[in-house]
Amino acid sequence: MKHSDYDDEFGINETIRATKDRSDRFNLGYEPKAYFPPSRRDTPMIIDTDAGGDPDDAIALIAAAAEPTLALVLTCDELGGERARFVRRLLDLLGRPDVPVVTGSDLGNTRLNCIDGLTPPHVPHQPDDIRAAVAKVLDSTTGPVRWVGIGPASNLAALLTERPDLAERLAVFQVGGALRYRDPERADHNFRTDIPAATALLGLVRLPYLQLSETTFTPEVEIAKDSPLHRLLADPTGPEWARFVAAHMDQWYAKFHHATMQHDALALSSAMELPFAGYYRAQIAIDERARTTVVPDGIHVRLTGVTHHEPFMRWLTEQIETAIAAGTGPAAQA
Ligand SMILES: [Ca+2]
Numbered sequence: 623m624k625h626s627d628y629d630d631e632f633g634i635n636e637t638i639r640a641t642k643d644r645s646d647r648f649n650l651g652y653e654p655k656a657y658f659p660p661s662r663r664d665t666p667m668i669i670d671t672d673a674g675g676d677p678d679d680a681i682a683l684i685a686a687a688a689e690p691t692l693a694l695v696l697t698c699d700e701l702g703g704e705r706a707r708f709v710r711r712l713l714d715l716l717g718r719p720d721v722p723v724v725t726g727s728d729l730g731n732t733r734l735n736c737i738d739g740l741t742p743p744h745v746p747h748q749p750d751d752i753r754a755a756v757a758k759v760l761d762s763t764t765g766p767v768r769w770v771g772i773g774p775a776s777n778l779a780a781l782l783t784e785r786p787d788l789a790e791r792l793a794v795f796q797v798g799g800a801l802r803y804r805d806p807e808r809a810d811h812n813f814r815t816d817i818p819a820a821t822a823l824l825g826l827v828r829l830p831y832l833q834l835s836e837t838t839f840t841p842e843v844e845i846a847k848d849s850p851l852h853r854l855l856a857d858p859t860g861p862e863w864a865r866f867v868a869a870h871m872d873q874w875y876a877k878f879h880h881a882t883m884q885h886d887a888l889a890l891s892s893a894m895e896l897p898f899a900g901y902y903r904a905q906i907a908i909d910e911r912a913r914t915t916v917v918p919d920g921i922h923v924r925l926t927g928v929t930h931h932e933p934f935m936r937w938l939t940e941q942i943e944t945a946i947a948a949g950t951g952p953a954a955q956a
Pocket residue numbers: 671672673676678679772773886
């Protein structure tokens with residue numbers, strides 16, 4: 623595997639530079655090659671989602687469905703399999719019946735249900751063998767596989783606890799962690815919903831990309847009730863998938879909040895190597911409440927830094943508009 627300074631956890635580039643300096647001093651002619659990480663843009667992508675609560679997951683899935691690399695969708699914080707049925711229906715309507723959906727961890731929570739009665743009864747419950755589904759994706763390539771965690775980390779923690787060696791194959795982008803959470807007494811939603819899983823993730827994943835809560839806790843990434851984007855999705859003359867998502871958003875607006883912030887599509891965009899969120903290397907600790915802090919000898923991670931919300935939202939809007947123009951979604955054009 624090649625390395626850049628960005629990936630230089632073990633100081634390899636530093637060593638090369640020191641060797642080059644000594645070589646130059648003693649005229650030994652050592653010429654190091656440059657080290658850069660390979661692009662992951664064409665590698666398979668797995669999405670692990672708690673879709674059906676906050677609609678930002680469903681919005682992210684609209685954009686993800688246009689990606690030929692989308693290989694698998696897992697659900698977490700399940701509602702007895704209803705999140706998986708909802709995702710199955712959404713991907714089918716978006717023209718991606720080829721993408722398997724697997725029912726993942728069920729923590730017994732029922733509060734975040736904004737899909738009540740939406741998925742038709744004929745959509746079957748989805749299989750629940752995560753290990754087999756992930757193995758199939760890993761077996762399809764010898765290179766890395768992208769893992770986009772946009773819910774609690776239960777599935778990934780269970781997988782890597784059993785098979786820690788798989789961490790070498792996964793490039794993990796996880797929405798989770800916070801350095802300045804709005805309530806100092808608790809952690810962000812995804813990490814506090816499954817604290818042991820968040821702790822295991824940090825212990826087992828090699829250099830995860832953590833999208834901190836404060837990165838997207840801003841009105842700049844909101845889709846509000848009756849905003850142009852909400853109205854576009856709810857248009858009665860639009861495609862069925864769009865009205866399906868709009869009905870889901872309506873339950874969120876009625877039960878929780880007048881707007882939804884687009885946390886999850888930003889993590890997707892980072893996995894797609896789009897330049898909206900910048901990451902920097904840091905060392906963090908996680909406490910018994912899953913709150914994260916920067917500490918000198920902590921776990922090596924990447925954290926979101928400067929983020930360009932306005933172009934991100936323009937990109938996301940364009941993804942949705944393109945999908946609507948295509949009817950069943952951009953994938954139908956292929
Ligand atoms: Ca989510």
